[in-house]
Amino acid sequence: MPQSSSDPHGPDAADVDAQSAAGETGTLGKAVALLDLVARAENPPRFTDLLKLTGQPRGSLHRQLRHLVLEGVIDLSPDGVYTPGLRLLQFASRAWARNSFRLVAEPHLTRLHETTGETVHLGVLRDCEIVYLDKIESRQAVRMHSQVGNSAPAYCTGVGKAALSCLDDADLTARCARMVFHSYTPGTLARAGDLMDDIANIRARGFAFDLEEHQPGIRCVAAAIHAPAAGILGGISVTAPAFRAGSEQLDAWAEPVCRAANAIVADIAGRLGPRR
């Protein structure tokens, strides 16, 4: 369900707005803001581009970049363009491998994949977008590495909406206010009001749909995974092309999806008690 990073689906790259907390994080904040800028840029920026984008004085920017490059977090090509560095891959690789949420969810995802025969996703909510932590797909003819770590707006994905539905209203409205809506498809819920309505339904029935709201021809059923005591809020989904995912079929999948989600929550609770 996450878009393959190659296909352009919007006017430009600004998929989701820069989400740097901007709360006082001092020097570090500027550094990661810079990294974020470099990582989000459609085509690798050079010094002057960043100069314009950040609006910082030359000296400061130059030193910051130099430090980031020295740390291997950003790479500087000999032709003067900045690209995200390899060190990030190493960090992320470890982060992924050790992520306990993913680890406990894994067997359940496999089982869910076996019972439904369709693609299964695991995602977590991060502010207003969901980050995909895992994916199980049968015929993985196409490359799929790219999917893990990919993020998509919460308001137009099944797991995103399912996760949002767990928030209390104050938090929910606060996040909605921070969202920048974009109509990826005709079905996208592109207004906060529509989203809130859908979330009311999701709360009522206990699971969420994505009816071609992010990618045309792609539908899914999703259930939230909420374990506040463990600081986990995310979800899982079963995704399929529309012709294979009629409303009856989606309804049929809802039950195993919810069952898997509940099982994962239970497992998390089980591993939280005897922690250490």
Next chain:
Amino acid sequence: MPQSSSDPHGPDAADVDAQSAAGETGTLGKAVALLDLVARAENPPRFTDLLKLTGQPRGSLHRQLRHLVLEGVIDLSPDGVYTPGLRLLQFASRAWARNSFRLVAEPHLTRLHETTGETVHLGVLRDCEIVYLDKIESRQAVRMHSQVGNSAPAYCTGVGKAALSCLDDADLTARCARMVFHSYTPGTLARAGDLMDDIANIRARGFAFDLEEHQPGIRCVAAAIHAPAAGILGGISVTAPAFRAGSEQLDAWAEPVCRAANAIVADIAGRLGPRR
């Protein structure tokens, strides 16, 4: 060929030594050193653990961690343990998707995989270890996401040794001095002298072997990819279980591997000229 992150093959987690440049990167340097510590830790550390590991005063450490957590680069579980944050996954996902080296190499990897029918790796050298950028495998029954971004010591992998062989002697010996050797298997070249000898051979014949030097039962042929003008030094390899990779077979694979490597270098050169 890269170890699946779960299996313990050494006494402990300290696979490769912390490689923070430690050259003056000021505040940022400490931040990523901290991140590195958190990412490398076998089991998620808590505040006091990090206090001991870093030796920093409580106040400073606490503030640094708070900043990192605020930026989403480190997560703080409600039970007080620090884990690498999701933001890293997002960064890495973008880094991977946009990496131009990987993009130009991709078709060649696919072709090489088709001609040999075995697993193909793409890696780049980063100081003394190689980071895997891509992998093409036929029957990917087991999970493989984890492989991308994984790193392994350069001295005991095919692509690692191939890449090392491109360095001039001064640089090479400097890096050797920085390596911490560890005998993963009986075949591991665990002394700098042995490594240098092998590298001499690699230089002579133009490609490298890994004869079960990192993982028992796994062999590979590798060729370097060196494009100094583009700042790229890495390699590709064909990997197979030992019973399928006799010395004749490895020799036979060497030619297509080298051809693919050369083709990639040519492609890189092609895209470097008309840059912008």
Next chain:
DNA sequence: AAACTCGGTTCCATATAATGGAACAAAAGG
């Protein structure tokens, strides 16, 4: 050629942000 721009790098006095010791708070445990 000299004069000009443009992209990038270096320098240095100043102000700001990180430092770290110590006090404070809150659990664990004896």
Next chain:
DNA sequence: CCTTTTGTTCCATTATATGGAACCGAGTTT
């Protein structure tokens, strides 16, 4: 209840980041 361990907050001191300006090299223009 008192002690120990673990985590958080405060604040004067100091080191560090800042940013304006000068500098450099390479292309362009006159």
